[in-house]
Amino acid sequence: xxxxVESGGGLVQAxxxxxxxxxxxxxxxxxxxxxWFRQAPGKERDFVARITWSGGNTYYSDxxxxxxxxxxxxxxxxVYLQMNSLKPEDTAVYYCAASDAxxxxxxxxxxxxxGQGTQVTVSS
Numbered sequence: 001x002x003x004x005v006e007s008g009g010g011l012v013q014a015x016x017x018x019x020x021x022x023x024x025x026x027x028x029x030x031x032x033x034x035x036w037f038r039q040a041p042g043k044e045r046d047f048v049a050r051i052t053w054s055g056g057n058t059y060y061s062d063x064x065x066x067x068x069x070x071x072x073x074x075x076x077x078x079v080y081l082q083m084n085s086l087k088p089e090d091t092a093v094y095y096c097a098a099s100d101a102x103x104x105x106x107x108x109x110x111x112x113x114x115g116q117g118t119q120v121t122v123s124s
Contacts, residue, residue: 002027002113004096009118012086016122020081022096022115029077030054033104035111036070036081038092038120045095047106049081061106064090086122093117 008020020036036048049060049070058070069082079096097111104110 002029002032002098002100004098004113004115006094006096006115006118009094009120011121011123014086014088014122014124016086017082017084018086018120020083020094020096020118020120022079022081024077024079024098027098027100029072030074032098032100032113033111034070034072034079035097035099035104036079037095037097037108037111038090039095039117040092043092045108046092047108048094050104050106051079059105083120086120088122088124091120091122093119 002024003026006022035050037045038048039045047061051058051070055072067085072079095117096115098113099111
């Protein structure tokens, strides 16, 4: 069973950048599809990005496409989310998630393992 720990959140001005990291332990990292989700206060948890086992396939929500990049380093058991051109509406708690299923897409129910989240706040 994999454990996930996010880091890299913080306060940034609009237009700025942050890179989130998610370190995995307790499992064979390369066997998991990895995803990033986010949840703003009073809202549901939304899909942000997903990357497959070797990193060969990525998928993004329309709201972040062209601004965010998901990547992974299987040697370091870590998945990243590079966030550029940040907007105030990107403010949320960002969660890393893992799935050991054959397929995992944009629904949070498709991921079995979750980190504790890291806060990202974008000021205007």
